[in-house]
Amino acid sequence: MRRLLAMSALTAALLSPLALAQQSPGQAAGDAAPSLSQVLEDFRADSQAATNRDRQRLTALLDDRDALEAALNKAQARLTAAEQRRAALESQRSEQRQRLDRLREQAGNQTGDLGGVQGVISQRIGALRDDLGDSWLTLGSSVSLPERPADDALLDLDTLVALGESLAQLTAESARVVRFAAPVAGRSGELNRREVMRAGAFAAFSEGQLLRQPGNGEALAVIERTPQEISEALRAYQQGQREALPLDPSQGQVLKALTQRPDVWQRFQQGGYVGYVIVALGVLGLLVAVSQYAYLLLVSQRLRRQLRDATTLRDDNPLGRILKRFQALGEGHAPEALEARLDEALLAEQPRLERGQPLVKLLAAVAPLLGLLGTVTGMIVTFQSITVFGTGDPQLMAGGISQALVTTVLGLITAVPLLFAQTALASRSRSLVGLLEGRASAVLADHLEGRQRHPESRHAHPA
Amino acid sequence: MPTLLEPLARLVEAGGIVLVMIAMVAMALFSLALERGLYWRFTHRRARRELIERWTSRSEHISWSALTLREVWTRELMARLRRPLPWLKLLVALCPLLGLLGTVTGMIQVFDSLALTEVGQARAMADGVARATLPTLTGMAIAVVGLLFTTRLEQVIRREDQRLHDRMARAVEANHA
Numbered sequence: 001m002r003r004l005l006a007m008s009a010l011t012a013a014l015l016s017p018l019a020l021a022q023q024s025p026g027q028a029a030g031d032a033a034p035s036l037s038q039v040l041e042d043f044r045a046d047s048q049a050a051t052n053r054d055r056q057r058l059t060a061l062l063d064d065r066d067a068l069e070a071a072l073n074k075a076q077a078r079l080t081a082a083e084q085r086r087a088a089l090e091s092q093r094s095e096q097r098q099r100l101d102r103l104r105e106q107a108g109n110q111t112g113d114l115g116g117v118q119g120v121i122s123q124r125i126g127a128l129r130d131d132l133g134d135s136w137l138t139l140g141s142s143v144s145l146p147e148r149p150a151d152d153a154l155l156d157l158d159t160l161v162a163l164g165e166s167l168a169q170l171t172a173e174s175a176r177v178v179r180f181a182a183p184v185a186g187r188s189g190e191l192n193r194r195e196v197m198r199a200g201a202f203a204a205f206s207e208g209q210l211l212r213q214p215g216n217g218e219a220l221a222v223i224e225r226t227p228q229e230i231s232e233a234l235r236a237y238q239q240g241q242r243e244a245l246p247l248d249p250s251q252g253q254v255l256k257a258l259t260q261r262p263d264v265w266q267r268f269q270q271g272g273y274v275g276y277v278i279v280a281l282g283v284l285g286l287l288v289a290v291s292q293y294a295y296l297l298l299v300s301q302r303l304r305r306q307l308r309d310a311t312t313l314r315d316d317n318p319l320g321r322i323l324k325r326f327q328a329l330g331e332g333h334a335p336e337a338l339e340a341r342l343d344e345a346l347l348a349e350q351p352r353l354e355r356g357q358p359l360v361k362l363l364a365a366v367a368p369l370l371g372l373l374g375t376v377t378g379m380i381v382t383f384q385s386i387t388v389f390g391t392g393d394p395q396l397m398a399g400g401i402s403q404a405l406v407t408t409v410l411g412l413i414t415a416v417p418l419l420f421a422q423t424a425l426a427s428r429s430r431s432l433v434g435l436l437e438g439r440a441s442a443v444l445a446d447h448l449e450g451r452q453r454h455p456e457s458r459h460a461h462p463a
Numbered sequence: 464m465p466t467l468l469e470p471l472a473r474l475v476e477a478g479g480i481v482l483v484m485i486a487m488v489a490m491a492l493f494s495l496a497l498e499r500g501l502y503w504r505f506t507h508r509r510a511r512r513e514l515i516e517r518w519t520s521r522s523e524h525i526s527w528s529a530l531t532l533r534e535v536w537t538r539e540l541m542a543r544l545r546r547p548l549p550w551l552k553l554l555v556a557l558c559p560l561l562g563l564l565g566t567v568t569g570m571i572q573v574f575d576s577l578a579l580t581e582v583g584q585a586r587a588m589a590d591g592v593a594r595a596t597l598p599t600l601t602g603m604a605i606a607v608v609g610l611l612f613t614t615r616l617e618q619v620i621r622r623e624d625q626r627l628h629d630r631m632a633r634a635v636e637a638n639h640a
Contacts, residue, residue, distance in 0.1 A: 261575060335527040335528065336527070339527075339531075368560075398574065401574055402571065402574065405567050405570050405571045405574070406571070408563075408567045409564060409567050409568060409571070412560055412561075412563060412564040412567070413564065415560060416557060416560060416561070416564075419553055419556065419557065419560075420553065423549050423550060423552075423553040426549060427546070427549045427550070430549075431542065431546070434538065434539070434542045437535075437538075438535045438538060438539050441531050441532075441534070441535045442531075442532060442535050444528070444531065445527075445528035445529070445531045445532045445535070446528075446532075448526075448527070448528040449526075449528050449529075
């Protein structure tokens with residue numbers, strides 16, 4: 001029951017705005033009803049007034065028939081005058097056309113097949129202007145390109161002679177090297193008056209910097225980067241110290257390629273972290289090798305001094321130390337025991353001579369491996385960029401590829417000197433150890449023989 | 464003469480700087496090999512004869528010290544014969560390494576020309592490809608020849624070592640008999 005009440009209340013609340021809306025047009029109609037009928041009245045009155053006015057004008061016109069007649073006559077007279085003038089103009093036009101046709105026919109009769117020649121010539125001149133429009137030829141010389149002829153101009157001898165002259169001058173200009181002064185925009189954009197040299201149609205340069213091809217009416221400007229050796233050659237040529245001149249016959253393509261090519265330092269940086277690690281390890285290995293080699297050189301020098309002067313044993317070389325130990329041993333040992341002592345003493349000396357070799361060997365083996373690692377990481381970068389950007393632009397992949405290749409190169413380049421160093425160390429230390437061993441054994445043998453029998457001379461066979 | 468040298472110059476141009484390096488390594492390798500051959504033929508034989516004479520001229524050949532001395536002498540001689548062997552091996556190992564280096568630098572050149580010129584310019588890449596393949600080829604070829612030589616040299620030295628001992632022992636036996 002309560003529910004029904006609530007619903008009826010809701011319906012009432014919903015319906016009430018509807019009822020209001022239905023009510024309001026009725027109220028508005030009630031307000032506007034007098035004005036609408038009034039508008040209708042006004043309209044009727046207006047149309048009535050217009051009809052009356054027209055009727056009055058019609059009667060007035062009918063009354064003034066003479067005036068109407070005069071106006072009509074005037075208009076007709078104007079029409080005939082205009083028609084006469086039109087006829088005169090048309091006759092004049094046809095006469096002129098006839099004359100033009102006659103003249104054309106006459107020109108055609110006089111020139112014969114030259115019409116085709118003219119077409120070819122104007123086409124040629126156009127092509128020449130297009131080709132040489134941004135060339136160096138007109139720079140710093142009085143020669144100008146031949147003018148493009150008008151479409152209906154007649155071919156006459158002067159044009160042909162001028163064209164031939166101009167072509168000959170351009171050809172001559174392409175073989176000349178000229179010097180002149182012109183405002184040149186530097187790299188930062190400031191204009192300075194500089195001495196410019198132009199070599200034929202190939203290039204222009206100023207103070208060792210190549211110039212950009214001039215656009216129409218723009219000032220000359222230097223290109224972004226002239227390669228070092230080219231710059232030096234150009235400077236020498238401009239100062240008259242050299243006969244040869246570097247030229248770019250491809251109109252700037254090769255130069256652009258040269259300036260885009262990375263130099264050695266940029267290449268090295270392309271290797272990334274792996275490249276730095278490889279080079280750092282290589283430098284470390286070389287330092288170790290050099291210091292150990294210097295130590296070996298010192299030892300062999302001291303050894304040689306010891307060999308020259310066998311009577312006084314020194315402490316600063318391995319041979320002297322070994323022999324001193326023997327001297328300290330005293331008499332009465334079995335040869336086998338002495339040999340064992342000798343081996344022991346040699347073994348004690350060996351590590352110092354072979355120090356650093358394992359590290360250098362390891363680094364020589366690791367450097368190409370690291371290069372391979374760099375290759376793989378570079379490939380990963382490449383494939384990532386392929387995943388993101390697709391294969392459309394090879395430039396996006398270039399970074400990874402150059403990292404891959406540069407690290408391999410670095411690894412190989414590092415491995416080669418390390419291998420050299422390792423071989424040098426190994427062969428020198430081995431020869432030193434062999435020398436020590438031989439000399440110590442020989443001294444021991446001599447010593448034993450001298451003890452057994454008459455003192456035989458110390459064996460000094462050629463080393 | 465220029466006509467003789469011209470193919471060489473063209474080869475250098477096609478192979479690049481790495482090929483020159485490989486050629487230098489090969490020259491060092493083969494001159495070392497030649498030097499070993501000459502040494503073996505002239506100096507070593509004389510030294511061996513002198514050594515055997517010195518050994519036979521000794522008064523006794525049986526004691527420990529005599530044997531030690533003999534051992535020391537032969538070892539010294541063999542060490543002199545063997546001295547350039549590590550360098551030979553190094554040069555042989557260097558050849559394929561340099562060949563690989565040439566390959567990679569050639570590849571860099573190929574990618575450079577790819578980046579600079581239009582795609583599909585096979586002619587622009589041909590130069591780099593030649594520089595990539597020629598050093599590998601020559602490096603491998605030289606390494607194979609060098610490897611043959613070094614193994615042969617090692618074998619000769621090992622046999623010579625044994626023969627030297629044999630000869631010295633036999634010389635003494637002949638003396639005593």
